[in-house]
Amino acid sequence: MKLQLPREVREASEWVLTSRESDETQLYWRLGELHAERSAETVNHELLLYRDIADQRGSASAFLAGDAHDGERVKTALTAASLALNPPYRLPQGSTGYPAIALGAERMPDREELIAWQAGVLKQIGRAGAKAAHLELFAGRHLTEVQASNARSHAWQSDRFLLDLVVAAGEGDDSTEFRLMRESRLLGSLLPEAVLERALQAVRDRSRATLPPTGRMPVVLPASELATLLMSVDVHTNGQYLVSGMLQKKVGDTLIDAEGDAITIACDPTLPYAVASAPTDSSTVPARRLELLDRGVIRNMHADPQFAAYLGVAPTGPVGTLVWAPGTTASADLYADGPVLEVLAFSANMPDPMTGSFAAEIKMGYLHRNGERIPVAQGSVTGNVFEALRRCRLSRETEEGNGYFGPAQVRIEELQVAGA
């Protein structure tokens, strides 16, 4: 992956080169048949250039190809950097170490092993009386190298498996389906049995699901839906957004004044095998765990060297996984004092990360009422992430995977449900 930087780079005040080499196998199944397969090998080199002019710094990027035209590309980027001028900052200085983080197995499974794994999943689904309408598996190994003008460099290998699975049951207009998108660093942890079982149960129950009742009620969300709630916390602890004027709260302020369980969240890019883990960011800052919220109070903002300089703090490195401290309530006890809506999955919950507002269709869920667990689907749940986190109870059981680490379930005391 070695690239010779063109001499034009000498005109930059600082630079960072990130080189990525990827080798990915893609297998596509449709209704039990392998109907397509692809492999893609790619290499790309992104050069981020910094240029100091008077007391300001500009930056711009160029993608290099290792050919005779790289000099031209660098000159174009230097020109761009001289136009996009900002208050000064520098890359971190001095030598440093980087954490060794396990980001894959010793050996990538080969094509036959991947096909066998998929066939195994199909068999499991078939045994449950369902079928896989579509199953796509992407398996890639990636080599990343970061080197910079501050004499820091680091290289590491990581694996990434992506699964897109649609489980279906029934025939014709009575058929139902449930879609799973999963990501992991190890093939063995891509589709835990419990996750597949939940999908199979959803598909079985969907055919008898009715609209939920309309009203305000407690709602229990699963781990798979909690990661999107945390995006709002991520934005409100992002130093760049504080500098830009978007945020109203800063370090030391209370972001979530909880009446229920206190909210404590850290970001951790060093978790072994976590999808979001990495030993460094694109500015050569080493990975480290960072407390963001401590019982609802902002303890730190995450920031790259530019925005860390503007805030007067040390740069924080890659964000990694948002790690949410669990509560003390057993999951089963979250359903007391019903009726309670248990959401298995939304069709697509995308809370606005700035305001925290959200509205999402219930793809599949259950209404817990008088000891019964009644399948429900469609209708919607509307609310606000910050209001929701103010009044919630966190399970003591945790779940990790697919970019999430935190309570397995969270009960939000009151959300608006629109249904029948």
Place this chain on the structure above:
Amino acid sequence: MEGSRALAEAAAKGAARSRWVSMSRASGLAIMAMGPTVEIRQDPPREGTVVREVQAGIQREWAVPGWQTDWAPSGAPVENFDWTGVRPVNGVSLEEKLEVVTRLRERLQARDPRIVQVMVRYQESVEENRVATEAFDRRSRVGRVHFMAHIVVHKDGRSEYEYQGQGAVGGFEIASIDDEDVDRMVERAVRLLDATSIEPGSYKVVTTPEVSGVLAHEAFGHGVEMDLFLSDRARSQRYIGQRVGSDFATIIDDPAVPGGFGGYPFDDDGELASPHVILDHGILKGGLADADAAQALHAVGGNGRRQDYSRKVYPRMTNTYFQPGTSTPEELIAGVEHGVYLHRVESGMEDPRNWGLQITCHYGEEIRDGSLTGKLYRTLGMTGYVPDVLQSIDGAANDFAMWPGHCGKGWKEWVTNGTGGPHLRMTARLG
């Protein structure tokens, strides 16, 4: 091992197509001014080194050329398509592009003291595609520009935002936002600070072209992508020729509609693109196919698109919209006793099997006795059963606008697309 044996058998039988494809190459640039800072970034080039693919018995392998490599001649007649607009972006200086961004940022920052953050973003791409066979050698250059402004306002501890922009296939001429639109954006953002939640229920709604477009896209855009017919996921395949909407519901997918962000002259299989009527006055007519689905289902192709060289081709939408009607938007609103005027899409999701609908709108305005009351509702989820919603459409306006977007098939395979249409009036569940 059964799947791979089936693939080998199909290859041995020999498939009908023999075609070699030279992959696209693309450049992209983004300029973003957010708060006090400015950033200029290039998009990663959509190129790679080597890609190998086996699909339905056809084996392909190609090395993707870099920017400076000339296209090798194939011997077939060359068809060139240049969709780079009135002012192709490659002919516009970086200084001019940066100036249009910073000028709008300064204007917005000075507009109202309650505006605490302004973000202006300019994004361009130029994509060169070529598909060559023994019979044809098709080459295209397609430019796309997306220009948008986003403002955040604060009052009494509450934050709200609004945005405005436009995007289409073309050139730098797209990078502008009308003064009227800017003023409207600021006014709405400030009003949103007093917006409340809506009482959930069934409402008469009037949708802006932006919302109408996403309805077309989610309801019967994704639902007729014909790979879903092949995987038995699309309810629509059993309803071709049947009524699923009112007479006001005509949905078209057209890669060449003016203002469309998702268009192209030929698809990633090399098929010339053409408009497709999906819904004709409420009757479901047909689907959208790539070469694979077209061959399997005896359909017309032209909708085969891949995210980039590293991904497979799938049937995808281009620019999907409702056809305009004859009323005015004011007439549609005047016909509502109690309802909501829906604006600004935050997100949408398809449900091809069960025909559920989800569109999340940033805000809506109350309608009472045929007039807008000024009361705003924030973050509304519009849900329902697609045929119920489409059959409830009882008015289509005579206006038309297109909006740019990026669409994933589920949560991956991202491609550009356009959505739009006129104002529509219908009944939907809001919460």
